[in-house]
Amino acid sequence: MTENPQDTVPPVADLPAVDVVVVGSGAAGMSAAITAARNGLSTILVEKSEYWGGSSSRSGGGVWIPGNSILRREAPADDIDSARTYLKSIVGEDADTDRIETYIDRGPEALDFLIRHSALELEWVKGYSDYFPEAPGGLASGRSCEPRPFDARALGDDLATLHPPYMKVPLNMVVQQSDYRWLSTGIRHWRGPVRMLRVGMRSLAAKARKKKLIGLGPALMAELMLGVRGAGVPVKLGTKLVDLITDSDRVVGVRLESGGVQTTLHTRCGVILACGGFDNNDDMRGEYQRRPSSAQWTLGAPTNTGDGIRAALRVGAAISYMDDAWWAPSIPLPKGPWFALAERSLPRSLMVNAGGNRFMNESLPYVEAAHAMFGGKYGRGEGPAENIPAWLIFDQTYRDRYLFAGVPARRPIPRSWIESGAIVRAGSIAELAAEIGVPGDALSATITRFNSYAREGIDRDFGRGTSRYDHYYGDCTNKPNPSLGELTKGPFYAAKMVPGDLGTKGGIDTDACARALRADGSVIDGLYAAGNTSSPVMGHTYAGPGATIGPAMVFGYLAALDAAGRLLEGRGQQAEGRGQEAVDRNNGLAERRG
Incomplete structure (x- = not known):
């Protein structure tokens, strides 16, 4: 040099x-x-x-x-x-x-x-x-x-x-942005295993060449x-x-x-x-x-x-x-916030506020998603945020299929995440609602309504899955809409969502x-x-x-x-x-x- x-x-x-x-x-x-x-x-x-x-x-x-x-x-x-x-x-x-x-x-x-x-x-x-x-x-x-x-x-x-x-x-373990889209959906599409292999081979080749x-x-x-x-x-x-x-x-x-x-x-x-x-x-x-x-x-x-x-x-x-800010809806894990980029867009998930109600298209670009969490135009307004605390709700099928906060599909959620309260797990929707402090009847009604939209393939409340961007981090094998899927299989999970950011x-x-x-x-x-x-x-x-x-x-x-x-x-x-x-x-x- x-x-x-x-x-x-x-x-x-x-x-x-x-x-x-x-x-x-x-x-x-x-x-x-x-x-x-x-x-x-x-x-x-x-x-x-x-x-x-x-x-x-x-x-x-x-x-x-x-x-x-x-x-x-x-x-x-x-x-x-x-x-x-x-x-x-x-x-x-x-x-x-x-x-x-x-x-x-x-x-x-x-x-x-x-x-x-x-x-x-x-x-x-x-x-x-x-x-x-x-x-x-x-x-x-x-x-x-x-x-x-x-x-x-x-x-x-x-x-x-x-x-x-x-x-x-x-x-030497380099995951490019072009890789992450497919890694997040695991083996649901043939491109997932191919990308996993590419990342692994890249790493091995670099190690062999002492890079x-x-x-x-x-x-x-x-x-x-x-x-x-x-x-x-x-x-x-x-x-x-x-x-x-x-x-x-x-x-x-x-x-x-x-x-x-x-x-x-x-x-x-x-x-x-x-x-x-x-x-x-x-x-x-x-x-x-x-x-x-x-x-x-x-x-x-x-x-x-x-x-x-x-x-x-x-x-x-x-x-x-x-x-x-350059907002980034995040999960406050014990070792620091996890920027939930793909997690919000995958099927069999939705977000709710303290009232147990959805308040946005969960697949929105991250700045706009956090604006919705704060409420008001561009997230502006008087007083504290209107839709925080918020929770990302998903079911066991979601966990069986998709990468979550860096944890591969089917792997158990780390115990420290659950002990910290960042992730909550329960056997039923009613139990989950009680654990996160939202009205059980409201959360149940929200999921029932969302599931009907998922079967139809049209989100009639917030238009999730309409934009091509929504599909980018969705699951293209999921029909009829890559961004929508029913929450039906327990146990059920709730991830706390906070307005993280990439910078002001x-x-x-x-x-x-x-x-x-x-x-x-x-x-x-x-x-x-x-x-x-x-x-x-x-x-x-x-x-x-x-x-x-x-x-x-x-x-x-x-x-x-x-x-x-x-x-x-x-x-x-x-x-x-x-x-x-x-x-x-x-x-x-x-x-x-x-």
Whole structure:
């Protein structure tokens, strides 16, 4: 491996001013760092955690960027304007047209740049549909890409500080998103055993060749880290953002803390905040979000405590969407929340509230499912959530057929899960209702009604099984509807469901070049934000698999290009990736915003 830049630079306290400081080492931060350095800016990346990769390394690693070169090569032909129509249609009245247009138009360019300047190797996740495939411009065949299994030996010493995934998996056991769909239904379809065999053979082959295979979010971030190292960007771990340094109305640097010592670092072009949301800050959750939103159920990186957002507030930045998150209905297991991605969509299951009543299509995309758990439009409203506590109810046939929270079909539920109260088991529906504290007659009536819909194949209350997305994690061998099945065979089970999340959604308002804005729409010179530190281009919704990481990468890239374009403009040069266009576009935006 080439010389590690981190080993060749003095401590931050002794560094002279740099062109750009990037705060945060997730997908947004690494994209920004690579882009800035490759466009000639002296760049340093600082990370609060002792690990690099942020919440992106704890994710599935999906990337939703319509029209990118991988999709053009591997997927069915898709009109880029259809993606534009789709995104605007689902975001609705909250759409920021400038940012959506920029994201759609420049996303492919951003991804191609990062592919050229890192080890990124992505493939299309065939058939993983947009989350609203029936919406105007939606695509049932999907627009998501994921990293191929990656040999982590290429990281050298950096492998030791890659942020661990939220769920521990054995080395070389790589389950891609394209595998998980079929693994969840076990041997119900021939593709299930084939995928199991593929995963096993992949693992054995890697072991025989002494590889260290990783996948999903860790693979994505490892590939970007090689790009960061290749660009010569020093990475300072264990370095916390304390505050922003300003001169008049311009951000000119950062105050940092490492090992209990505070230092200052000045910048010539700007500070790019990409340090996540406030996932693990219960005080901020209490201030901005409805209860029972809680840090104990987040899958976000433990060091995501809102440092960047709070620092930006102190220099006058506007914020929005703070009451929302990238919600993920989860089961609060003893060792941490389990993101119930497929479990809610499989036949012979339904969800009920404390009254024993269904309240939604259980197969909804996860953000919308949690909105329904909270109640109200987009989950907003006064007071505590309306449909929490909630319970996922299923029968023994479900357990005999399907993977559940990582436990293979027919295997017993771990005793610790039952002892913790996260999973309840009973011989009858009446007994189950008593155990979870819901009215027995209501739960019995709900299941009877649901079973009649399952026999008919039509959910007349909530339309479960109507969308192609509903079927993705359903059971295609189940007739007449892959998403519906009767609950008839005891014992019966109830899994407690809580509003977990993949990270908070609210953050700093930005323009189409990722520049931080004040409440009046004016730009805070020298300050940028991307990823979960910024407010979402998706509004209150979620377009498809990887629609957090996609915008994070694109706007991290655009932030760095803007900084590079402004520096090089004075030198009569032009940044790669149309840096001058970034300057012109920024000027136009500033004029329009007045």
